[in-house]
Amino acid sequence: MQRFIEGDTLAYFHKSGTVIPDIYLRQIMDLFRQMVVIRPDFLRVDRRCKLDDRADDGDSEGFLERLVLFTEQRVFLANRERFDGLFGDLWLGEDSFRHLRKNVFGLARRPFCLLHADLHRENFIVDAESRLWTIDWELAMLGDPLYDLATHLHLMRYPARHERAVAQRWSEAVEGVRAGISSGWEDDLERLLNYKRAQSVFTDVIRTALELDAGSEPSWWQIAPAAFKLRKVLTVAAPSLGLDEVPGTRRIVTALMRWCREYGSTRSASLS
Numbered sequence: 001m002q003r004f005i006e007g008d009t010l011a012y013f014h015k016s017g018t019v020i021p022d023i024y025l026r027q028i029m030d031l032f033r034q035m036v037v038i039r040p041d042f043l044r045v046d047r048r049c050k051l052d053d054r055a056d057d058g059d060s061e062g063f064l065e066r067l068v069l070f071t072e073q074r075v076f077l078a079n080r081e082r083f084d085g086l087f088g089d090l091w092l093g094e095d096s097f098r099h100l101r102k103n104v105f106g107l108a109r110r111p112f113c114l115l116h117a118d119l120h121r122e123n124f125i126v127d128a129e130s131r132l133w134t135i136d137w138e139l140a141m142l143g144d145p146l147y148d149l150a151t152h153l154h155l156m157r158y159p160a161r162h163e164r165a166v167a168q169r170w171s172e173a174v175e176g177v178r179a180g181i182s183s184g185w186e187d188d189l190e191r192l193l194n195y196k197r198a199q200s201v202f203t204d205v206i207r208t209a210l211e212l213d214a215g216s217e218p219s220w221w222q223i224a225p226a227a228f229k230l231r232k233v234l235t236v237a238a239p240s241l242g243l244d245e246v247p248g249t250r251r252i253v254t255a256l257m258r259w260c261r262e263y264g265s266t267r268s269a270s271l272s
Contacts, residue, residue: 108184
């Protein structure tokens with residue numbers, strides 16, 4: 001079940017935001033083909049999650065609702081006591097999830113299959129023969145196959161001109177082995193990407209704050225790069241979260257400095 005693969009990550013050869021060579025893209029499509037044939041009823045397991053915690057096979061909308069609920073409860077609410085002021089300074093709150101639900105629901109039904117749920121450049125190892133190996137399966141689950149594609153596109157940061165071609169190629173690849181597996185993808189992909197963008201806002205806010213110099217008050221110039229990063233994340237997710245505008249960089253810097261003064265002495269937070 002486990003073995004060591006000698007090699008470097010795909011990110012080592014092809015940085016985020018760049019096109020990857022076709023030799024690797026073909027192998028990623030092969031991985032998607034292999035996963036979509038693994039159905040929920042194919043797996044023999046001793047323990048399953050509770051009925052309320054899982055959607056019925058094919059209920060893509062129910063699957064997405066559980067993802068939104070997880071982000072709301074386990075990331076936002078679970079960390080609210082410590083990060084509520086920072087969230088508020090960045091115009092994030094309970095209304096954010098109301099807007100998110102409004103903007104992402106309405107998915108078509110798609111049969112469920114095995115998902116990796118974390119397919120990015122650091123999770124692909126390239127060996128000496130240019131073979132691609134997939135690692136870090138701890139987030140694997142059964143669910144909507146289009147979610148795996150959306151997560152992949154979100155994390156890979158393909159150039160915009162290339163992203164649509166990758167999505168089209170995914171559809172052709174998975175439909176070739178299981179008819180109906182990509183139903184409605186042209187309309188639903190953007191909805192799932194909107195969820196991933198919104199999810200990133202809450203996790204990135206927490207992680208960015210925790211990465212700052214806890215227990216002291218960092219200078220404006222130390223915090224500015226983190227503020228630019230957060231503003232970019234907020235800008236991308238603004239439509240999904242109902243933000244007519246996003247906080248300026250100076251406001252974000254001020255919010256982060258305030259958080260460091262008030263809460264920066266401990267680093268633990270719940271993101272899962």
